[in-house]
Amino acid sequence: MSTHHWLSALIIALAAAGPALAQSEADPWENGDDWGEDPWAEEQAGWQWYGFIEGAYAGRTQSDPTLKDDATLNELRLQLEGERQFGRFDATLKGDLWADGIEDGGRGDLREATLSGTLTDQIDVKAGRQTLTWGTGDLVFLNDLFPKDYVSFFSGRDDEYLKAPSDALRLSWYGPVNVELVWMPVAQPNRYIEGKRLSYFSPEAEQRTSASVDPTDRDEFVDDSEIALRVHQTVNGIEYAGYAYRGYDKQPSAQDPSTRTPYFPRLNAFGASVRRPIASGIGNFEAAWYDAEDSQGTDPNQPNDQFRLLTGFTHEPVGNLTLGWQYYLEWTQDHDALLAATPPAQRKYAPEEYRHLLTNRVTWQLMQQDLTLSLFSFISPSDEDYYLRPRARYRFSDRLFGTVGGNLFGGQDDWTFHTQLEDNSNLYARLRYSF
Amino acid sequence: MRSHTLYIGAALSLAVIAVPASAETMTDPVAIVEAANEASYYAGDDGRSAARMLITDDSGNRQRRQFTLLRKDVEDGGDQRYLVVFSRPADIRGTVFRVEKQVGDSDDRWLYLPGLDLVKRISSGDKRTSFVGSHFYYEDISGRGTAEDRHELVETTEDDYVIESTPRDPDNVEFARYRSWIDRETLLPMRTAYERDSGEIYRRMEVTEVETIDGYPTGTEVRMRDLDSGGETITQFRYAEYDVGLPDDIFSERSLRNPPREWLRR
Numbered sequence: 001m002s003t004h005h006w007l008s009a010l011i012i013a014l015a016a017a018g019p020a021l022a023q024s025e026a027d028p029w030e031n032g033d034d035w036g037e038d039p040w041a042e043e044q045a046g047w048q049w050y051g052f053i054e055g056a057y058a059g060r061t062q063s064d065p066t067l068k069d070d071a072t073l074n075e076l077r078l079q080l081e082g083e084r085q086f087g088r089f090d091a092t093l094k095g096d097l098w099a100d101g102i103e104d105g106g107r108g109d110l111r112e113a114t115l116s117g118t119l120t121d122q123i124d125v126k127a128g129r130q131t132l133t134w135g136t137g138d139l140v141f142l143n144d145l146f147p148k149d150y151v152s153f154f155s156g157r158d159d160e161y162l163k164a165p166s167d168a169l170r171l172s173w174y175g176p177v178n179v180e181l182v183w184m185p186v187a188q189p190n191r192y193i194e195g196k197r198l199s200y201f202s203p204e205a206e207q208r209t210s211a212s213v214d215p216t217d218r219d220e221f222v223d224d225s226e227i228a229l230r231v232h233q234t235v236n237g238i239e240y241a242g243y244a245y246r247g248y249d250k251q252p253s254a255q256d257p258s259t260r261t262p263y264f265p266r267l268n269a270f271g272a273s274v275r276r277p278i279a280s281g282i283g284n285f286e287a288a289w290y291d292a293e294d295s296q297g298t299d300p301n302q303p304n305d306q307f308r309l310l311t312g313f314t315h316e317p318v319g320n321l322t323l324g325w326q327y328y329l330e331w332t333q334d335h336d337a338l339l340a341a342t343p344p345a346q347r348k349y350a351p352e353e354y355r356h357l358l359t360n361r362v363t364w365q366l367m368q369q370d371l372t373l374s375l376f377s378f379i380s381p382s383d384e385d386y387y388l389r390p391r392a393r394y395r396f397s398d399r400l401f402g403t404v405g406g407n408l409f410g411g412q413d414d415w416t417f418h419t420q421l422e423d424n425s426n427l428y429a430r431l432r433y434s435f
Numbered sequence: 436m437r438s439h440t441l442y443i444g445a446a447l448s449l450a451v452i453a454v455p456a457s458a459e460t461m462t463d464p465v466a467i468v469e470a471a472n473e474a475s476y477y478a479g480d481d482g483r484s485a486a487r488m489l490i491t492d493d494s495g496n497r498q499r500r501q502f503t504l505l506r507k508d509v510e511d512g513g514d515q516r517y518l519v520v521f522s523r524p525a526d527i528r529g530t531v532f533r534v535e536k537q538v539g540d541s542d543d544r545w546l547y548l549p550g551l552d553l554v555k556r557i558s559s560g561d562k563r564t565s566f567v568g569s570h571f572y573y574e575d576i577s578g579r580g581t582a583e584d585r586h587e588l589v590e591t592t593e594d595d596y597v598i599e600s601t602p603r604d605p606d607n608v609e610f611a612r613y614r615s616w617i618d619r620e621t622l623l624p625m626r627t628a629y630e631r632d633s634g635e636i637y638r639r640m641e642v643t644e645v646e647t648i649d650g651y652p653t654g655t656e657v658r659m660r661d662l663d664s665g666g667e668t669i670t671q672f673r674y675a676e677y678d679v680g681l682p683d684d685i686f687s688e689r690s691l692r693n694p695p696r697e698w699l700r701r
Contacts, residue, residue, distance in 0.1 A: 028489055028497055035485055035501075035673055050525045088696070116693070124693050133552040160550035174689050234688070237535065237543045239556070277541060281558040316560030368492060368666065369568040395568070398498045398524035434525045 051080040051435055058156030058428030061408070065423070066199045066210040072155040072407075072426045073197075074101030081112075089117035102197050111165050124172040131163045132170065132182060134230050134243070136273045136284035138361060139376060140328050142308045143243035143271040143288050145228060146182075147250055149191035154198055154407050154421060156428030164191050177233045184226040187218035189264055190250040193421075201420035203349035204260070208420060215252035215262040224248070238276040243288070245269040254293070254302040265293045265302050281315030297334025300342040300350070305333040314361075320369075324361035329354060349415050356382045370395040378418065385411025385418040403430045460619070464586040467596050467617060473512050474622040476578040478651035479677030481507040483698065486672050487523075488569045493664040499523055500567050503699050507681045513538050516686035517577060520694045527567070531691045536577050547691035554691055563608055570659040570668035575640070594619060610638070621645065621652035637662045643669075649677040674701040 058073035077098035084091045094112035099105075114128035135144040139162070152161035166188040173179045193200045194213040202209045218224040226247025233240055245268060252262035271288030287309045294302035312326035332338065335353035342350050358381070363374040371394050378387040391405030406427045411419030461467050488500040501523035507516045519532040529549035536542050541559035548555060562574040584600035591597070595616040602608045609629075616626040623645060629638040644656035653675055660667040685695040 028491075029487065030499060035487065050528065052525070118693065124689065131550070131552045133554075163551050172689070172692075174684070174687070178688070232688075275556055277543065277559070280541065280560070282556050314556075315558050319561035319564040322558070322560070365565075368490070368570070368664075369565050370492075395498075397496065398526070401526070 047082045047084045049080060049082050051078065052432050053078050053435075054158075054430055054432040056156060056428060056430040058407075058426040060423065061406075061425045061427060062423065064199050064210070066208055067197075067423075069102055069197075071102060072424055073157065073428055075099060075107075079111075086115075087117075089115055091115050122174050124174075126170040126172075127168075129165045129167050130170065132166050132168060132228075133163060134180075134241070136239075136241075136275045136286045136312070137310050137328070138312065138314075138324055138326060138359070139378075140310055140326060140357070140359065142286050142310055143230075143241075143245070143269065143273065145226075145245045145247065145250060145267070145269060147188045147190050151191050151193055151197055154193070154424060156405070156407060156426055156430070158403070158430065158432075164188075177231055180230045180232070182228040184228075184247070186221055187224045187226050187248045187264060188250075189218065189248070189252070192251050198421065198424045201349075201415040203346055203415065206345075208414060208423060213252060213262060215264065216256070218248050218264050238274065241273045243269070243271045243273070249292075249303065257301050267292060271308075278313065279315070281313050284310070284312045284314075286310045295334075297337035298341045300338060300346070304335070304338055307331040307333065312359075320365040322361070322363040324359070324363075326357075326359040328357040328359070330357075331355075348413075352382045354382060355417075356380060380411075380416070380418065383411060383416035383418065384413065385409070385416045387418040387421075399434050401432045401434070403432075404428065460591060461596065462588065462591075464588040464596075464598055465581070467588065467622075468581050468586045468598060468600070468615075469512060470622045471598075471615070471617045471624050472578055472581050474652065475624060475654070476515070477508055477511050478653065479508075479649065481505075481679060481681040482675065482677045483679055483681070484672045484675035485701065486670055488567075488571070488671075489669045490569050490666070491668070492666045498568060500527070500569065505681055505685065505695075505698060507683065507686060512581075515577070516683075518686055518690055518694075520699060521567075531694060533686065533688075533691060534577060535686070538580050539582070542577075545688070545691060552692070554688060569670070570661050570666055571657075571670065575659065589614070591619075595625065618652075623652055623654055625654075644671075646675075648675045651677055 054077045056073050056075055056077070058071060060070050060072060063070055075098045077096055079094065079096045081092070081094040092112050092114050096109045096111060098107050100107045110129055112130055114126050114130050116126035117124070119125050132146040133144060135142055141148070146166055147164040149161055149164040166184055167186065168182050168184045168188070171181045192213070195210040196212065199208050199210045201207070202211065205211070227245070228247070229244040231242045247267060248264040249267040252264055254265035255262050268291040269288055271286065273284065273286035275282065275284040287307070290306040290308065292303050292305050295305055297304040308331070309329045310326060312324065314322065314324040316322050330351070332351050332353050338350055339347055358379045360377045361374065363372065365372050371392065374391050376389040380386070386409070388408040389405065391403060393401065393403045395401055408425045409418045409421040410425070411422070413419055461470070483503065483505045485503050486501070490498040490500070500521065502519050502521045505518040509515060515536040517534040517536065521527045521530045531547040533545045534542050544557045544559060546555045546557055547553070563572045566573050566576050583604070584602050587599045589597050589599050595618060598615045598617060599612055600615065601612045602610070605611065611630055611632040613627055613629045615624040617624045623642060625642045627640040628636045630636050639660045639662065641658045642654040642656070643658055644654070645652055646655045647653070653672065655672045655675070657670045658667060679698070681698055685698055
């Protein structure tokens with residue numbers, strides 16, 4: 001049976017069983033007077049298990065000449081999460097198993113395997129495979145140089161899959177200022193678009209392609225390590241943070257000129273952010289300097305230095321309606337040198353000196369928050385392209401959730417960030433039963 | 436020294452609570468409302484409680500929420516700090532909500548989403564919107580500033596002070612007025628009825644169970660009914676404790692990622 005059929009079967013089964021499973025007339029509280037099952041309130045013996053089963057299908061809104069599959073997502077997924085307490089420490093395991101109709105066969109992904117807890121009054125630690133996030137952007141990342149999974153994000157999976165896990169040691173020190181240090185013993189790249197599921201534009205081939213990308217790995221233990229630092233404090237409701245990163249570009253953005261093999265060039269970054277209430281909303285400002293290997297900008301096979309800037313505002317003009325606005329700038333340094341060094345035929349594919357991006361998020365909650373409608377729009381006036389993420393999520397019960405939405409790309413020139421993904425535009429449906 | 440101050444503080448607030456029971460009938464509506472606000476939301480210098488909600492919609496479908504609530508007063512009747520750690524249902528387990536309640540100013544609110552390891556800051560926005568999908572509003576959980584309404588004592592019955600409150604800024608709220616039945620002994624609002632301009636009641640709160648915990652009468656079961664839709668939410672509080680000595684520093688970003696287990700234990 002193909003995954004597609006599994007999905008249909010699951011949807012039918014869950015639609016029938018979901019309400020019945022979620023209801024228990026005899027005991028409306030489901031756990032009577034026993035308030036157990038509260039991992040915060042009681043020392044739990046042994047492992048506690050949670051999870052979900054999800055069926056998801058995303059169909060392209062048009063066929064992709066480079067890929068035979070008309071779907072970007074077609075899977076039946078099981079996630080299991082286990083937690084166990086050891087005194088002041090917690091062990092967490094979270095893993096996904098799924099039958100994948102795009103990359104035919106069974107797939108697995110260990111998303112978390114950590115030991116975390118409080119070392120001293122001032123120090124928390126989390127060691128192992130974990131999801132890491134910081135910075136103030138909404139789906140825009142400057143100082144957050146932890147790995148992203150753009151393949152999942154663009155192909156129709158849940159938002160939580162945008163973050164790929166990192167193998168890392170995270171130390172947090174809480175004092176007059178708070179310091180967080182994350183050490184990743186080997187480089188943790190993005191799960192970048194590489195042809196299997198989504199097509200992209202290749203400047204080499206001068207067209208969209210689904211050819212696989214096979215960069216040189218950065219997998220030498222310690223030698224290829226990355227380190228990220230955040231210093232932060234909140235003063236009178238204003239959150240200040242400073243950031244530093246020493247590691248590698250998350251994308252295989254450079255190329256060995258002799259072998260044409262892509263690789264992850266060194267990237268160091270530092271930046272700062274402020275987030276605070278402004279008027280009746282929340283304002284955020286973040287800036288970052290990306291210090292690339294090719295500081296002079298004379299090597300077209302490597303990215304140049306960049307200055308990145310983000311400013312945003314979120315507010316709730318009326319109850320249950322939230323609006324978010326962001327302006328984001330990528331300013332490529334030594335742009336003239338880059339163009340001069342780029343072969344004339346390739347020049348049009350070089351990044352714009354100033355890449356402007358505007359984003360808007362509309363979130364509207366209805367029906368006692370059971371229904372959430374949202375639209376996230378990315379629009380770049382400089383690239384003349386766009387990316388729209390409409391979504392409707394319905395909560396049938398505490399256990400059953402249905403989501404439909406889309407990832408819609410378009411624009412002027414085939415090679416810009418969003419337009420290159422045009423043939424991957426998709427509409428998706430997901431049904432999740434959590435337990 | 437510190438424990439002495441706490442002890443005296445607790446003794447004083449106990450006295451404040453205890454006095455009206457035997458004192459003369461109160462006649463100043465503002466004093467009654469302020470006393471009711473303190474009795475409902477400011478018992479002790481701090482407090483913690485487990486809570487669970489049973490949300491029933493108009494078609495009888497039920498949802499549940501379970502969380503632990505930690506609270507510390509910056510000032511009696513004034514600013515407060517809240518930490519709400521969710522344990523049920525599975526999709527919001529591990530979500531932590533932190534509020535710096537600032538009377539007369541907008542609150543600072545943060546939400547931690549464990550799936551993304553994301554600390555989200557939420558605009559204080561409209562406090563009269565649903566708290567986690569229930570029929571309770573944020574404002575019902577953390578209290579409505581007493582200065583936001585004009586209060587009038589319409590009746591003093593054998594058991595209750597009946598107060599009618601009208602908003603100073605009617606454009607910011609969905610009600611035209613509300614009436615509260617405040618228990619003369621405990622000073623807890625036992626019933627509240629929210630009215631439209633027409634006088635039609637569309638929303639009712641009712642305390643259905645009161646227990647005295649650490650000397651503080653506490654509403655341990657509260658029902659909120661939406662008369663328009665027919666839906667309702669019942670909230671139960673258990674394992675409540677007051678004056679537990681919650682430290683200030685647990686109300687911080689640290690607790691979002693690593694909830695303060697020693698203070699969440701029953």
